[in-house]
Amino acid sequence: MRTEIRPVSGLRYLFLDLNSYFASVEQQVNPRLLGKPVAVVPIANTDATCAIAASYEAKAFGVKTGMRIYEAKKLCPGLITIDARHDLYVEYHHRIMDEVQNHLPIEKERSIDEASCRLMGDECKPENARELARAIKAGIRAKVGDALRCSVGVASTVLLAKIASKLQKPDGLVLLPPEELPGPLLKLKLIDLPGIGWSMEQHLFNAGVTSIADLWALAPKQARIIWGSVAGERFWYALHGYELPEGETRRGSIGHSRMLSPRMRPPEHARIVARALLLKAAVRLRRYGDAAGALGFSARPERAPRFVADTTFSPTQDSFVLLEQLEKFWLEMIRENGRHEPLKKVSIWLHHLVPIEKRSADLFIARRPDGVSRGEALWTALDKLVTRYGRGTVAPASQHGVTLQYLGAKIAFNRVPDRVEFVE
Ligand SMILES: [Mg+2]
Incomplete structure (x- = not known):
């Protein structure tokens, strides 16, 4: 199958890397x-x-x-x-990621001290991207800890954004727009690039590629030959600011998981975490304009075997529909393990993703003429409020008590809104 690969114009990813x-x-x-x-x-x-x-x-x-x-x-x-x-470090990781998500949804937590976010719409404008990066940096220092510095890179692909985050340390903020490439990269060594380790560097040297300039001048096919796989070609495209076609890079799933501290392990507490993870995934789902046709759930108890469940349903963006599915899994798990078995880890993932406009009609679900259900429209409106005014502002009506940030000491466990409460 031949697919067209298009260069990405503008800034599409923000990459954050904590310093030391x-x-x-x-x-x-x-x-x-x-x-x-x-x-x-x-x-x-x-x-x-x-x-x-x-x-x-x-x-x-x-x-x-x-x-x-x-x-x-x-x-x-x-x-x-x-x-x-x-x-x-794990505890601080969660606090940092939660603070980042006060500003932008995280596309992927890439390691204990790295995360990438996808920029959309106006966020891609350099002045807005810079402002978001500054707000994230200030937020981490104010709310997580003044000793914590991070370097942020903004560019058109994750690879370039990560490279940009390495260009200034500590406390850096570097925008790398496509039109400036490869300029700022030329001062780096091959080994400085993410994905090029000592042995790949040797391969490159053997092929006569000894600098970033040499690497830049390769043709994609040559990169494929040097790498010995299609990974070389992918690397070349990512480095040159090209986004691979949708079909290949399209997210197959949106998932979140969390290791639970001993205090959060009793099932009634772990349930709140699982629900919060699901709500967080649903925000990303709506942001990407997708509906999910399946939900997976797994829980790792301290003693009992791992519980895994997966179900499909008519594709939806409605957090309440998703929470109901999760609740079914939860009851099933409790039936198997008993209600006292502590849980070490919970994970949820949304999959069977379809763009909302490509979703087929469902006779059993009432949707508006634009194809969106009332529940979905409500959640989308809430997402907008939260984005504009911050999570705290609309807390009583939406996610009060379910923001993961407060799952530490502060959460009031009975404040997670249930459907009934919400509709009233
Ligand atoms: Mg780091």
Whole structure:
């Protein structure tokens, strides 16, 4: 099948990368470490273990991630080593992601300290994208922690946005519009590019490609040959700011999952998290203009076997319809495991996605002439209010108590609106 590949005009993705993430979290929770050279090390470290993160103060001495501690201490005798606390980093990860989502839906959490967001409509204008990036950065510092800095890149593909996020550290903000390419990339080394590791760099060298300029000048087919797979061609297109055709890059599903802290593991608490994850996925679904024809759910209990369920239905954007499906799964799970079995992780995913305008009519569902049901129209209107005025503003009518941000200590568990309550 031949498909047309079109260059993307404008800025389509925002990529966020926390700076010196683990070390910054340690500095955040322990102000004694602020301004000091800090290296985070695996538990039970000896001088032979490696730093898994270094604060900016440590980096100034030449300390790098992956460096052995005895070497790092030679460069920086005052280096403070801290045992890694992964639970803490995961907790901060959630807080950061939740704050990002006060400004923009997250397209994908790419690692513990990275996320990408898709820009749409006016958000793609450089001044608006810059404003959003600034708001996210300020929001993280104000609401999550003043020690947390991030670098943000904005560009036409995820790859370019990620590269842009690396161009300025710490606390960077770089827009990389397609018309400026490859200019700012030329100062990088091949190995600096995400997806090019040591062995790919060797392949490239062997093929006579020794700089970004060489790489840029390749034809897509040559990239395919060097990579030895279609991945090379994909990389070339992403680097040149081309979005691959819809059919290939179209999201197959929208999913969210969460590891639960011990406090959130009793099923009645875990249920609230699962519902909040589903509501979050539904916001993304509507934003993309898609309807979901299937919902998957899985829960990993502490002792019982994993519970997995999946169901199809007439494609919808209506959060209440989706919540009802989830509730059925939930009751089924409780029947199997009992209502006291603690849950370590819950996941939900929406799939069988169809663009809303391509959805066929359903005799059993009343829709308006534009093909949207009343419930869907209501949720879309709520999404707009939340986007315009912030989540808190419309809380009582919509998602009060279900924003994941407050699933920590603050949530009032009885405040998740049920359908009945909402319709009243
Ligand atoms: Mg980082």
